[in-house]
Amino acid sequence: MPLSTTPSASADLSSLPVIVVTGMAFEARIARGEGVEVVYAARADLLERALNAAIARGCSGIVSFGTAGGLAPDLEPGSLIVANAVEGPFGRQETDRQWADRLVAAMMAGPLAGRLQRGLMAAVAAPLVSADDKRALHRSSGALAVDMESHIAGATAAAHSVPFAVCRAIVDPAWRTLPSAATAGLRDDGSTALGPILRELLRQPSQLGGLIQVAVDARAARTSLVEARRAMGDAGALRIAAVV
Numbered sequence: 447m448p449l450s451t452t453p454s455a456s457a458d459l460s461s462l463p464v465i466v467v468t469g470m471a472f473e474a475r476i477a478r479g480e481g482v483e484v485v486y487a488a489r490a491d492l493l494e495r496a497l498n499a500a501i502a503r504g505c506s507g508i509v510s511f512g513t514a515g516g517l518a519p520d521l522e523p524g525s526l527i528v529a530n531a532v533e534g535p536f537g538r539q540e541t542d543r544q545w546a547d548r549l550v551a552a553m554m555a556g557p558l559a560g561r562l563q564r565g566l567m568a569a570v571a572a573p574l575v576s577a578d579d580k581r582a583l584h585r586s587s588g589a590l591a592v593d594m595e596s597h598i599a600g601a602t603a604a605a606h607s608v609p610f611a612v613c614r615a616i617v618d619p620a621w622r623t624l625p626s627a628a629t630a631g632l633r634d635d636g637s638t639a640l641g642p643i644l645r646e647l648l649r650q651p652s653q654l655g656g657l658i659q660v661a662v663d664a665r666a667a668r669t670s671l672v673e674a675r676r677a678m679g680d681a682g683a684l685r686i687a688a689v690v
Contacts, residue, residue: 541610
């Protein structure tokens with residue numbers, strides 16, 4: 447849809463929210479705040495539907511925010527990536543350089559500086575859970591990390607001619623293969639159900655150690671996301687009017 451037909455074409459950008467795109471409910475809770483509208487779902491068609499409805503109400507930019515799988519072998523859980531571009535099912539999508547600069551500047555002023563990297567993100571349509579698959583994607587793409595939402599956010603931003611940015615925290619490092627119990631409870635809407643996880647553990651109790659490690663890694667990623675969201679909010683880096 448051309449920019450001239452969207453609400454953001456005629457409205458003052460400072461009065462319009464930034465849309466934050468996540469895959470999971472806990473990421474959405476972290477992202478919420480003044481001037482932000484959050485959309486989330488684990489299933490691509492649900493996410494696209496929610497994002498299209500949000501952008502029809504008007505927005506000043508779109509940020510892909512949340513967790514990601516590590517591809518670069520030096521990235522520990524809790525490392526942060528601000529993407530220069532996303533390589534995925536829709537090809538290569540560039541992020542807005544000036545906006546990315548502002549996000550990085552907001553986070554470099556505090557304790558996140560040592561955890562922050564900038565580079566290429568990969569995007570996939572299905573979860574990448576094995577260490578072998580992560581190594582292969584890193585080798586073929588050079589991407590630092592991978593998620594399942596950034597390509598959808600980027601394509602929508604391009605279609606509506608609004609700026610696009612990515613900020614993601616590593617939740618499972620490149621060398622770790624996720625146990626099947628780790629993804630068993632994820633519902634289509636991005637929430638998590640405990641029952642399927644427990645059933646997986648009953649089926650294969652040897653997964654318990656791996657699942658505990660996933661929880662430790664997830665805590666590190668969540669901490670980084672909370673700190674990143676606070677830093678971006680305090681610096682006004684999510685206000686888009688200054689960068690267009």
